Each structure stands twice: as structure tokens, then as C-alpha cells.
Amino acid sequence: MKKLMxxxxxxxxxxxxxxxxxxxxxxxxxIIVVIRIFLSVAREQVIQxxxxxxxxxxxxxxxxxxxLIPMMVGLVxxxxxxxxxxxxxxxxxxxxxxxKKGYLxxxxxxxxxxxxxxSVVFYLSLYDxxxxxxxxxxIVSSLLALQAPVxxxxxxxFASNKVEGLAIGKLLGMMIVPPIANYFLVSNWSxxxxxxxxxxxxxxxxxxxxxxxxxxxxxxxxxxxxxxxxIFCIKTFMKKVDGS
Amino acid sequence: xxxxxxxxxxIIFQFRHRFYYAYFxxxxxxxxxxxxxxxxxxxxxxxxxxxxxxTVLGFFFVGGLILLERDQNTLQSIFVTPVKVGEYLFxxxxxxxxxxxxxxxxxxxxxxxxxxxxxxxSAGAILSSTFFIFTGIAIAVRSKTxxxxxxxAIVFTMIFFVPIVDxxxxxxxxxxxxxxxxxxxxxxxxxxxxxxxxEKTASLISLLLWNCGMFFVAxxxxxxxxxxxxxxx
Numbered sequence: 001m002k003k004l005m006x007x008x009x010x011x012x013x014x015x016x017x018x019x020x021x022x023x024x025x026x027x028x029x030x031i032i033v034v035i036r037i038f039l040s041v042a043r044e045q046v047i048q049x050x051x052x053x054x055x056x057x058x059x060x061x062x063x064x065x066x067x068l069i070p071m072m073v074g075l076v077x078x079x080x081x082x083x084x085x086x087x088x089x090x091x092x093x094x095x096x097x098x099x100k101k102g103y104l105x106x107x108x109x110x111x112x113x114x115x116x117x118x119s120v121v122f123y124l125s126l127y128d129x130x131x132x133x134x135x136x137x138x139i140v141s142s143l144l145a146l147q148a149p150v151x152x153x154x155x156x157x158f159a160s161n162k163v164e165g166l167a168i169g170k171l172l173g174m175m176i177v178p179p180i181a182n183y184f185l186v187s188n189w190s191x192x193x194x195x196x197x198x199x200x201x202x203x204x205x206x207x208x209x210x211x212x213x214x215x216x217x218x219x220x221x222x223x224x225x226x227x228x229x230x231i232f233c234i235k236t237f238m239k240k241v242d243g244s
Numbered sequence: 245x246x247x248x249x250x251x252x253x254x255i256i257f258q259f260r261h262r263f264y265y266a267y268f269x270x271x272x273x274x275x276x277x278x279x280x281x282x283x284x285x286x287x288x289x290x291x292x293x294x295x296x297x298x299t300v301l302g303f304f305f306v307g308g309l310i311l312l313e314r315d316q317n318t319l320q321s322i323f324v325t326p327v328k329v330g331e332y333l334f335x336x337x338x339x340x341x342x343x344x345x346x347x348x349x350x351x352x353x354x355x356x357x358x359x360x361x362x363x364x365x366s367a368g369a370i371l372s373s374t375f376f377i378f379t380g381i382a383i384a385v386r387s388k389t390x391x392x393x394x395x396x397a398i399v400f401t402m403i404f405f406v407p408i409v410d411x412x413x414x415x416x417x418x419x420x421x422x423x424x425x426x427x428x429x430x431x432x433x434x435x436x437x438x439x440x441x442x443e444k445t446a447s448l449i450s451l452l453l454w455n456c457g458m459f460f461v462a463x464x465x466x467x468x469x470x471x472x473x474x475x476x477x
Contacts, residue, residue, distance in 0.1 A: 023395055023398070049284055050284070050285070076391055079389075079390045079391050079394075080391065082390070083389055083390060083391075086312075086315055087315070161261075161312055162308050162311065162312055162390050163261045163305075163308045163309055163312045164261045164262060165308070165390070166304065166305055166308040166390075167261055167262045167263050167265075167266040167305075168262070168266070170266050170270065170304070171266045171269060171270065174269070174270060174273050177273055177277070
């Protein structure tokens with residue numbers, strides 16, 4: 001516990017020093033402000049151009065913006081891991097009392113806790129626009145929290161250096177498309193979108209294409225997808241670190 | 245000749261690092277989106293994708309390339325050979341512009357078929373891409389880690405993306421004309437409307453001037469921070 005605390009303090013210092021990490025820490029607040037401006041401007045524009053009121057789509061739009069939180073956190077942590085691996089830092093950590101496992105646990109828990117708290121704040125601060133119920137809020141925030149390590153470890157396990165990390169980060173950015181597609185398409189094929197973790201969050205909020213499942217099934221299936229991806233990535237990642 | 249050889253290796257390197265695979269997949273996603281919308285939404289989406297993704301693609305990647313080459317001491321190895329900074333920048337810029345241009349043309353073809361004013365569209369796509377790559381190089385040489393590069397890059401993108409509020413129609417101002425990205429959006433608009441002679445020439449001149457300015461800055465900073473290694477870095 002004590003060594004993890006030391007690591008946390010060192011990381012906090014790094015966060016203050018590194019402007020990108022500071023920005024990730026305050027970015028959710030910016031997202032909340034942006035979404036409020038966006039919703040009011042977009043609504044007028046869409047009514048003017050398309051003669052359509054997007055007020056019924058607010059849950060989808062809000063869930064979409066909430067997906068950006070784990071994405072940002074995950075990508076930043078992913079690049080830190082890649083930087084640390086490019087500089088062989090992970091091998092140094094491995095011989096300290098922290099051990100390689102401790103390093104992985106650390107790189108996972110901090111983003112999970114951070115994303116969870118921020119997601120709760122995010123949905124609560126938009127309560128006047130979209131009144132989320134408490135149970136949904138807990139489920140959705142937990143899933144969002146798990147998505148942060150999904151991003152960072154997908155990146156860390158598939159990229160062999162930061163340049164590949166960029167290409168893969170770009171690809172991972174496309175993971176926000178399936179939740180939107182799932183919202184607009186009604187077909188049996190849309191079940192395929194549920195392979196992507198992000199779709200679960202937006203489907204739970206909007207209730208699209210998910211009506212035939214009851215709540216315990218939704219929770220267990222979505223958790224399964226998230227955890228399975230994380231475990232798979234960590235295994236691949238460990239192989240890569242050991243191999244290098 | 246040296247420049248051509250550098251260029252060849254840069255393209256192979258980018259291919260090996262899955263840039264082309266990544267964009268193949270991303271373009272497939274955009275294809276399925278664009279072919280499923282129509283009317284004003286399609287116009288808006290197409291210009292938005294061209295503007296926010298394919299054009300700035302090089303900007304996004306060049307930072308990582310330079311940072312990795314610096315970390316692996318490739319830059320040192322390159323510059324003990326007769327390679328000049330200009331040739332190195334040429335190679336980075338052209339290789340990434342090739343990918344960016346292919347992606348832009350693909351999006352335009354999917355959305356509207358072969359553009360009537362193909363040359364004008366191409367000029368817009370290429371000049372905007374090179375401008376963003378020069379900017380990326382200038383930022384990269386002053387950033388120590390990828391995350392720092394992104395922070396600086398995001399600040400710049402936010403400034404340069406201001407003209408999008410004019411395109412969307414939220415806020416209109418003549419002052420936007422000075423932004424290089426205003427010229428980009430104007431030249432891309434050739435896909436959806438007729439441009440006046442003034443719009444065409446003003447946009448081309450604006451982009452050319454910004455390109456010259458940014459190239460000058462990128463080259464100067466690259467020499468100072470990567471070759472001489474002056475200043476904090």
C-alpha cells in the first residue's frame with residue numbers, strides 16, 4: 001500500500017508537470033460546458049435546417065459525450081505506458097518492490113477510479129437536461145470506468161512503439177461510431193455493434209436494441225465484454241514486455 | 245536523389261507502422277456513414293470529415309514520427325550523413341501528404357463523384373495538408389513527450405478550427421478570412437457550390453502564404469532544437 005502511495009504521489013507530480021495530463025484532469029469539466037453550449041446551439045440549427053427537434057435525442061447525445069471521458073483518459077494513460085515501455089521504464093519498475101504486476105495494477109486502478117468519479121459528476125451535472133436514475137448511473141459509470149483501461153491496454157498491447165500507438169489510437173477513436181449507428185439503425189445486424197464496449201453505455205441510456213434483455217443480463221453481458229477485452233490485452237501486453 | 249530515397253523509406257516505414265491499414269479501415273467507416281446520409285447533412289458531414297480528419301492527418305502523425313526518431317537516435321544518424329534539413333522535411337511532408345490526399349480524394353469521390361473542379365479541390369487538400377504538417381513539425385521539435393505534443397497540438401487545432409463556426413453558421417465574421425483553415429473550408433466548398441473568382445484566388449494565396457511562413461518556422465525550429473539542440477528540450 002505504502003509503495004503504491006509513493007507511486008501515486010510521483011504520478012500526481014507528473015500530472016502537474018505535464019500539461020496534457022492536467023488537461024485530461026480538467027477536460028471533463030470542459031466537456032460539460034461544451035455539451036451545454038452545443039445542445040442549445042445545435043437544437044436551433046437543426047430546427048432551422050431540418051425542421052426537426054433533437055430534444056428527444058438528448059439522452060443519446062449526452063451518452064455520446066460521456067464516452068469521450070474514458071477515451072481521453074485511456075489514450076493519455078496508453079501513451080504514458082508506451083512512453084514508459086519505449087524508455088524501458090517498465091523493466092526498472094519490475095525490479096523494484098512494486099513489481100511488474102503492481103505497475104499494471106497501478107496503471108489500471110487510477111484511471112478506473114478517476115473515470116468512475118468523473119462520470120458520476122458528469123451525469124449528475126447534466127441532471128436538469130437528462131434525469132438519469134440512480135441504478136443506471138451506477139452501471140453506466142462503472143462501465144465507463146472500465147473503458148479507460150480498455151483503451152489504454154488495447155493501445156499498449158497492439159502498438160510496438162508510439163508511432164504505431166498513434167495509428168491504433170486513431171483506429172480506436174472509431175469505436176464511438178457503433179453506439180451512434182446502433183441508435184439510428186434498427187435491424188438484427190445491430191447486435192454486432194454490441195461487441196464494442198461503447199455501444200453498451202449508450203444502449204443502456206437510450207434503451208435502443210436492448211429491450212429484449214433484462215437488467216441482470218445486461219449488466220453481466222456488458223461486464224463480460226469489458227473484462228474479457230482487458231484480460232486479453234493484458235496477456236498480450238505482458239508477452240510483449242517480456243519479449244522486449 | 246537523397247530526398248527521393250528518404251521519401252521511399254518514409255513511406256515504407258509508415259506502411260509498416262500500419263498507417264495505411266488504419267486509414268483503410270477509417271475510410272471504410274466514413275464510406276458507410278456518407279453513403280447513408282443525404283442532402284444538407286451529407287454536405288456538412290463530408291466537409292467536416294475532410295476538414296477535421298483527412299486534412300489534419302499528417303499533423304496528427306508527424307509529431308509521433310519525429311518524437312520516435314529522436315528517442316531512437318535516428319535523427320542523429322540521419323544528420324551525420326549529407327542529408328539536409330530541407331530534404332528531411334520534404335520527405336516527411338510529401339509522404340504524409342500522399343496518404344492525406346488519397347484519403348481526401350476518396351471521401352470526395354464517395355460523396356459526390358468526380359469533382360468538376362478537381363484541380364482546385366486537390367490544391368486545397370494538398371496545401372492544407374502540407375500546412376498542417378509544417379505546423380506539426382514546428383510543435384513536435386518543442387515537445388518532449390507524445391502527451392505534451394498532443395497538448396500543444398490541441399491548443400493549435402482549437403485556434404485554427406475557429407472558422408468552422410462560420411461554416412456551420414453559428415457566427416459569421418470577416419476576420420475569419422485570415423485563418424488558413426478558412427481557405428481550406430472555402431476550397432472544399434467547391435464540392436457543393438460555385439466559388440467566385442475572388443474566393444478561389446484569395447484562398448489559394450492565403451494558403452500559399454501560410455505554407456511559406458510555417459515552412460520557414462518549422463525549418464528554423466527544427467535546426468535549432470534538433471540539430472543544434474539549443475534551448476530547453
